[in-house]
Amino acid sequence: MKREHFLWLLSTTANVSAAPMLISGRENGDLFFSLDSKFRISVFEDLHFGEDEWTDWAPEQDRKTVQVINSILDKEHVDLAVLNGDLVTGENLYLENGTHYIDLMVAPLVNRSIPWASAYGNHDIDINSSSRALMEREKAIGRNLSHTNSMVKGKEAEVGTSNYYLPVYLSGRKSIELLLWFFDSKGGWAYQDRTSEGLKVPTADYVNEEVVKWFSETKKAIRDQEKRVIPSLAFVHIPVYATADFQDAGIDPKKEPGINEEVLGVQGNKCVNKGRDKNGNDEKDCHYAGGDTPFMKELVATEGLLAVFSGHDHRVDWCMKWTATKPLPHTDPSTGNDIHLCLGRHTGYGGYAGEIPRGARQILVRQQNLREKSVETWIRLEDGSVSGHVVLNTTYGQDSYTAEQTSHDGAWDDAKARG
Template identity: 55%
Template sequence: MKREHLLWLLTTNAGAAPLLQWGQGSNFHFAGLRFGMDGNFKISVFEDLHFGEPADVGGPIADLRTIGVMNTILDVEPPNLVVLNGDLITCENVATANVSDYIDQIVEPLKSRNIPWASTYGNHDMSKTCSTRVMAEREQAVGGKLAWTKMMVDGEYNEVGTSNYYVPIYASSGGGNPRLAMLLWFFDSKGGRAYQQTDPDGEDVPVADYVDQKVVDWFNLEKRAIAQQHPNQPIPSLAFVHIPIHATWTFQHGPNMNSATEPGINEDNIGHQGISCDALGKNCYWNKKDTPFMKSLAATEDLMAVFSGHDHGDDWCMKWASISGNEPPNGNSIHLCFGRHTGYGGYSDWTRGARQIVVHEDSLRGGEREVETWIRLEDGKISGHVVLNETYGMDRYPPVEKTTSAPISGEGKGQAV
């Protein structure tokens, strides 16, 4: 047995995920993770956990049930990485002093299994009492090498947010100096309320709900720098952002949405980036502020899929090709996916679950850009198993059964959106 394989087995048997420290990559000197010895990289995505709901709507019981969902799914679907894709906490209900305790609860199922994780932050993670930068610091403090959540874009908090960064994924072979095989991009779509700020009337200050231009500029610069290091070798990638882009709403309300070709629950009207409303919170419209981000995504060579949450009752995927009434109209055939509500905090009675993503290293080496994905439900069943490839959107799949979770006994339900 090769020494490389022996060391790998020793770490994986101990529950550790193979990782590389800064400077170990053969031609890309950044810390990262790597494909497993089985040639796969698997991600479990937990969406909208919504810890910290008030007690009068069952918050403490909801948090315990959410931990139960996470434990069940992690036992059935052990991943190489967990993505906490926004709205970890319903922060408008949480005192500043309690934020760290909620982060500790959320990551404990991951720490106990030695599973790395990476977070994006959502609109409910930003409030007058919660700073996502404090949350990221807590993740690092309690997670150490398991916590990959970072802030790579400097800027004013209300503009750029926090969770803008990437994680390199290296090849399974190559010993201590493997080649860069894939990138995972993470973006902060913000929203919510400004930290410790009020307006002259004493009201909370809203934060814009889209990926900022400064973040887009950083994304474009990083892509160019990576491309210069890998000439004639585009690096496949996946992206994660809590609030979906407007293209998903256009597709949902267009003529091509089909439960046979885009299987999944479709029970929520999509709330996308770049929404403006009048002073009463009515008469809302798309302000097109996410257009630069959409254009940059569409121009990203070998970006295979973008995964979002936010809308608790949606878990389908679409191929972003030509969409009229959207900017840009051509999404370069990127796949856009939702993952249904994982947490028991927040609204919904749909059965909880988490999106599973598997990328096969052999397919990337062969030039195929294929992602296998499904929803693992809390009852152990699989929903909406699809393959995101060139023919997705034409391939036909069995219908997805709509199921519901039992309500929290005697406590009602949270209302966060």
């Protein structure tokens, strides 16, 4: 990053309006439900800081992304922000200072003392971009605000970095009420690694089997310790193949409201470097090979898992129910134990999206509704409006939503949230 660009960006993003003064969901660095028995998450997808950073317009693009984050945080009370992949455009970064984009993207969170957690994506790892270096920068800046972690040992290009879980406690006592799982779907190119021909080395774009093993063993250990099933949510940047299979069958805009203007890219591909294009850029040749099947099977086997949230594709933001009533013909497993799979709105001005307004998915978990397997979610747009406001519950996928319902501004009352 050019030093003058970085200093200009910092100066233009330092002054932010104050967040609403509401009850905090944090105590002593841990995550807690607020005293109103709610836990609120804002999911920022595909920020793509540093895209084409050598140009004169790149800093303005990043400034606009910070503005989107600020506008959403001015509207939403947030107990945890999730940076759900492609925080940066790693192929455009310089080795010596690419991690400094973390300073810009988390400034709105630091200024409001909002904790955050990251799940890295395919653009976060490249020849000059290390997801582990990004995590260390998060920790250096965030102190007790950054909850990003790495709980699975192994090489960055194989297991990734952001594989971990966070407990959310009931306010006032150390009783775990909710688990948040984070997974690294990788992709991109291996950090500081080239073939003997000088080509970059592609990394697999799915959750590694060692991570799946860790997930299985950790779930069992928590279940044995707590003597009960704890409801959970999961975050992974690249969506699993089940979403593409569902999309192929046809999205009903009344039952699965949201934008659907792009064919989904999913986990599970086998990729090779096919050489360089006419501009000297390394190119991949990829085809789906079922690499995410172990991960999908483990998700389905997870008792209490309510929903999985992904990004990656910038022109889609609907949710689906992975259910036995609508089996997926090309997916293993074909049915998903009624897990909801949700795609998020593109947040950043880096990366493609055209004229689609930027925004972020909001998640509202009401403690009393967890027993009913109910979670509320909507998209908060950069202009302050709301779209795709739905309740992920036992009847999602059967219920029909009107445009008025899905654009309702603010949280619904408890009766509506229960469906």
